[in-house]
Amino acid sequence: MTNTPNAIHTAEARLEVLTRINRAAQDMVAPVKPPYPQGEVLSREAILEQFEDRILDYKAGFLRVAPAGVAQAVATALAGETRAVVPQGLDLAWLPAELTLLRDSPRLSHAELDGIGTVITGAAVAISTTGTIILNHVAGQGRRALTLIPDRHICIVRASQVVQTVPEGMQAVASSVTAGQPLTLISGPSATSDIELVRVEGVHGPRQLSVIVVEGI
Amino acid sequence: MSGLHPQLPFPEAAKSELLSAQLRSNLRKVTHTIREKRLSAVAELPYWEELRVLGEATKNEALAHLSDHLLELEKNVKARGGQVHWATDAQEARELVAQIAERHQVRELIKVKSITSDEIELNKALDERGIHAIETDLAELIVQLSHDTPSHILVPAIHRNRAEIQALFNRELPGEGHLSDLPADLAGAARRYLRHKFLTTKMAVSGANFGIADTGTVCVVESEGNGRMCVTLPEVLVSIMGVEKVLPTWDDISVFMELLPRSSTAERMNPYTSFWSGVTADDGPQEFHLILLDNGRSKVLADQTGRQTLRCIRCSACLNVCPVYERAGGHAYGSVYPGPIGAILTPQLLGMQDHNANTLPGASSLCGACFDACPVRINIPQVLIYLRGEVTKDKGPSVEQLAMQGMRLAMSAGWRFEGAIKLARIGQGPLVQDGTISWLPGMLGGWTQSRDLGAFPDQSFREWWRERQRNQAKAGAPTPSDKSPANRDAKEPGEQV
Ligand code: SF4
Numbered sequence: 001m002t003n004t005p006n007a008i009h010t011a012e013a014r015l016e017v018l019t020r021i022n023r024a025a026q027d028m029v030a031p032v033k034p035p036y037p038q039g040e041v042l043s044r045e046a047i048l049e050q051f052e053d054r055i056l057d058y059k060a061g062f063l064r065v066a067p068a069g070v071a072q073a074v075a076t077a078l079a080g081e082t083r084a085v086v087p088q089g090l091d092l093a094w095l096p097a098e099l100t101l102l103r104d105s106p107r108l109s110h111a112e113l114d115g116i117g118t119v120i121t122g123a124a125v126a127i128s129t130t131g132t133i134i135l136n137h138v139a140g141q142g143r144r145a146l147t148l149i150p151d152r153h154i155c156i157v158r159a160s161q162v163v164q165t166v167p168e169g170m171q172a173v174a175s176s177v178t179a180g181q182p183l184t185l186i187s188g189p190s191a192t193s194d195i196e197l198v199r200v201e202g203v204h205g206p207r208q209l210s211v212i213v214v215e216g217i
Numbered sequence: 218m219s220g221l222h223p224q225l226p227f228p229e230a231a232k233s234e235l236l237s238a239q240l241r242s243n244l245r246k247v248t249h250t251i252r253e254k255r256l257s258a259v260a261e262l263p264y265w266e267e268l269r270v271l272g273e274a275t276k277n278e279a280l281a282h283l284s285d286h287l288l289e290l291e292k293n294v295k296a297r298g299g300q301v302h303w304a305t306d307a308q309e310a311r312e313l314v315a316q317i318a319e320r321h322q323v324r325e326l327i328k329v330k331s332i333t334s335d336e337i338e339l340n341k342a343l344d345e346r347g348i349h350a351i352e353t354d355l356a357e358l359i360v361q362l363s364h365d366t367p368s369h370i371l372v373p374a375i376h377r378n379r380a381e382i383q384a385l386f387n388r389e390l391p392g393e394g395h396l397s398d399l400p401a402d403l404a405g406a407a408r409r410y411l412r413h414k415f416l417t418t419k420m421a422v423s424g425a426n427f428g429i430a431d432t433g434t435v436c437v438v439e440s441e442g443n444g445r446m447c448v449t450l451p452e453v454l455v456s457i458m459g460v461e462k463v464l465p466t467w468d469d470i471s472v473f474m475e476l477l478p479r480s481s482t483a484e485r486m487n488p489y490t491s492f493w494s495g496v497t498a499d500d501g502p503q504e505f506h507l508i509l510l511d512n513g514r515s516k517v518l519a520d521q522t523g524r525q526t527l528r529c530i531r532c533s534a535c536l537n538v539c540p541v542y543e544r545a546g547g548h549a550y551g552s553v554y555p556g557p558i559g560a561i562l563t564p565q566l567l568g569m570q571d572h573n574a575n576t577l578p579g580a581s582s583l584c585g586a587c588f589d590a591c592p593v594r595i596n597i598p599q600v601l602i603y604l605r606g607e608v609t610k611d612k613g614p615s616v617e618q619l620a621m622q623g624m625r626l627a628m629s630a631g632w633r634f635e636g637a638i639k640l641a642r643i644g645q646g647p648l649v650q651d652g653t654i655s656w657l658p659g660m661l662g663g664w665t666q667s668r669d670l671g672a673f674p675d676q677s678f679r680e681w682w683r684e685r686q687r688n689q690a691k692a693g694a695p696t697p698s699d700k701s702p703a704n705r706d707a708k709e710p711g712e713q714v
Pocket of ligand 1: 480528529530531532533534535536558587590591592593594595
């Protein structure tokens with residue numbers, strides 16, 4: 001424990017905090033939790049429509065295409081950009097042939113990533129109720145910095161990955177959390193309302209988010 | 218204001234804050250806007266009430282076996298390469314952060330908004346050791362650059378308008394000087410200023426919205442992306458978490474991911490939420506410290522009525538619906554926790570013998586709006602009444618004095634008089650439990666005897682107030698009792714009465 005500050009002291013504090021808490025809570029009984037409330041269950045098509053509606057509401061880009069149309073959709077989302085950083089494991093058939101691919105191996109420095117305008121990734125799961133994409137940063141998504149520093153994030157989601165509710169979405173990534181993976185939940189581009197409550201899209205995170213949903217897979 | 222400790226009793230602090238017209242107008246704008254938005258965000262989920270009940274039960278379950286869950290969290294964070302420290306009080310927590318910074322010879326670190334770190338007055342302590350903490354949340358940056366203190370949990374700089382921010386950024390941010398007052402321009406300036414810091418700073422400090430015991434996971438909920446930057450890019454990350462933030466299992470997080478954004482920013486979901494468990498190889502900080510902070514929380518837990526306060530997820534919905542907060546402003550509460558939650562949390566954390574903090578339970582009209590808005594169903598009016606009782610035990614200001622202050626503020630805002638009508642509920646409603654407020658009729662007696670208030674049970678407050686204004690207009694001059702700040706405000710042009 002040489003790198004733990006004041007190891008002995010914090011051990012004392014630990015004992016003291018735990019003792020205080022145990023004393024304080026001795027009369028408490030854990031309640032029986034009610035079941036998770038259920039809303040109306042939507043059809044697959046309604047879920048995808050809801051997802052689109054939510055994404056657009058966040059002022060993010062949205063395209064829904066057949067598998068054969070993904071590369072074209074990515075080209076549209078690139079808006080003239082000719083290069084992008086792409087994590088290992090992303091299906092190369094999804095990318096326009098003329099795109100210059102930048103790779104994260106060897107690892108790109110923060111400064112190098114800052115010089116790259118666009119990142120293209122997949123996702124772990126998406127939630128239609130809230131228009132949320134969840135990344136668990138495995139192959140096809142890259143480490144967290146990859147989807148954070150570039151200013152444009154193009155995220156390709158398979159239609160089968162879109163679930164309706166928040167608990168379904170969180171459940172879908174439970175095993176990767178247990179395995180120690182970090183998660184990023186993304187709902188639209190970065191935003192702030194800190195100045196007179198005027199919502200400004202884009203502060204520190206990617207200022208542009210484009211979501212492409214691939215039908216039938 | 219310094220950390221948790223109010224420097225004045227609430228009535229005095231509120232009096233001086235009441236004089237600022239800018240603050241009041243900014244505050245009214247934000248609270249009313251968010252209030253409306255929250256209602257529609259909540260109305261979208263037909264099972265909102267069930268979610269609240271589940272949120273309440275989940276937190277109660279977590280608190281009932283709190284030490285077990287904390288030990289489980291500790292075990293799992295350590296198993297994933299993180300380090301866990303315990304702090305009984307603010308001083309110990311500050312010391313832990315400072316020691317970690319000093320070990321890494323860090324002179325500057327980045328911070329993501331954390332009320333817990335404000336509670337322990339971390340920045341000042343670091344400053345004294347020659348370590349500069351840079352706030353990266355836009356509002357916190359505004360507050361920090363202007364050497365101010367936050368006035369709202371969610372929008373800490375809400376008392377500043379864009380012209381003030383424009384002048385501040387043009388003056389304080391290197392390389393700027395010609396910024397317009399457009400919010401997008403001002404946000405852009407913050408982006409330019411902080412980007413280099415994010416990419417190069419070695420150490421970051423964050424709070425934690427939730428800690429999940431069975432997976433050893435810490436969660437930060439945010440909007441701007443500064444949180445992601447802070448928890449991802451530095452080599453060393455220190456997260457300070459109040460012990461009450463722990464949830465037993467991963468399954469428990471969903472209900473809060475539904476409750477928190479809709480209650481807080483009135484969004485279906487906030488832009489970014491980060492979860493991490495200890496250290497991830499090749500991804501993010503390779504040294505992670507979690508500091509578990511008590512600082513009075515175990516004392517709150519010991520109190521059967523007060524302990525529900527620990528369910529709080531710091532959404533700020535109770536601030537936005539509170540007529541007293543809207544009137545008095547966040548600074549009047551003298552603590553990092555303003556509004557209704559501050560009125561019950563601050564005095565409990567500090568102890569009712571604190572003669573400034575123990576005036577805070579008076580900062581309410583008991584209208585009940587905070588309880589209705591609270592996503593984890595903290596019965597704030599019940600706790601307020603209970604704490605007022607504790608104050609009289611401790612010979613503080615009289616209960617009537619405190620209650621009157623709250624009523625004056627609420628009524629002068631011309632706000633939600635149905636709230637005042639809800640006082641009628643007190644006699645039979647949820648505010649009475651196990652006879653803990655058996656002295657209340659006496660308190661109401663105090664109000665009805667007051668010349669200012671008249672016999673309100675026979676007349677609605679709104680009617681009473683209108684009539685009073687008419688009489689004053691007829692009389693042409695204020696009566697001696699009109700020296701109260703509330704009355705002064707009520708006569709300002711444009712004030713809706
Ligand atoms: S008391 Fe309830 S409404 Fe107020 S901040 Fe806490 S959780 Fe939100």
